[in-house]
Amino acid sequence: MSTAAPDSNTAASNPNDAVQPTQEDEITIHGLRATELNELTQASLKAKELAYCPYSLFQVGAAILTTTGEVIVGANVENAAYPVGTCAERVAMGNAVMKGFGMLGSKGMGEREDGTGVASPCGMCRQFIREFCELDTPIFMHDKDGSYVVKTLGELLPLSFGPEALPSRGSRLQSLPER
Numbered sequence: 001m002s003t004a005a006p007d008s009n010t011a012a013s014n015p016n017d018a019v020q021p022t023q024e025d026e027i028t029i030h031g032l033r034a035t036e037l038n039e040l041t042q043a044s045l046k047a048k049e050l051a052y053c054p055y056s057l058f059q060v061g062a063a064i065l066t067t068t069g070e071v072i073v074g075a076n077v078e079n080a081a082y083p084v085g086t087c088a089e090r091v092a093m094g095n096a097v098m099k100g101f102g103m104l105g106s107k108g109m110g111e112r113e114d115g116t117g118v119a120s121p122c123g124m125c126r127q128f129i130r131e132f133c134e135l136d137t138p139i140f141m142h143d144k145d146g147s148y149v150v151k152t153l154g155e156l157l158p159l160s161f162g163p164e165a166l167p168s169r170g171s172r173l174q175s176l177p178e179r
């Protein structure tokens with residue numbers, strides 16, 4: 001387990017001030033600079049506060065860092081019909097797709113929750129993320145104290161099934177029997 005600085009913010013307080021890269025900023029963790037990881041951590045923490053969870057009272061936040069440096073967030077959104085509720089990870093990924101970040105657009109994902117362990121995506125979310133991210137995409141799973149475990153998507157979903165496993169729609173149509 002690696003430990004992140006929970007609430008340090010290295011961004012300049014004045015948006016007009018350029019953030020000078022520090023030595024810390026050169027450190028990369030699964031391809032993310034320290035400042036990028038911090039941004040992801042803070043964004044998922046902030047997103048968590050926006051959760052709609054009147055039934056579970058369990059807030060979860062997720063954030064995606066895109067390959068162009070944008071951070072896109074999501075939180076869990078529950079429903080009176082319990083199974084209809086959606087996890088933070090799928091809300092974030094859906095937001096990313098709506099913003100035009102499809103396959104290969106993600107550099108990393110962070111999650112935060114207040115449970116007893118780290119915020120680990122459920123099985124359904126792992127498969128959902130698999131549709132849009134490369135298997136080496138790192139997923140930083142934070143606990144309530146800011147410590148995290150990082151695993152790649154491939155480690156979280158081994159021997160996974162993805163869109164490339166399906167024949168193209170054109171070839172499927174060709175294989176249908178003629179009527």
Ligand SMILES: [Zn+2]
Nearest residue numbers: 087121122125
């Ligand atoms: Zn989920």
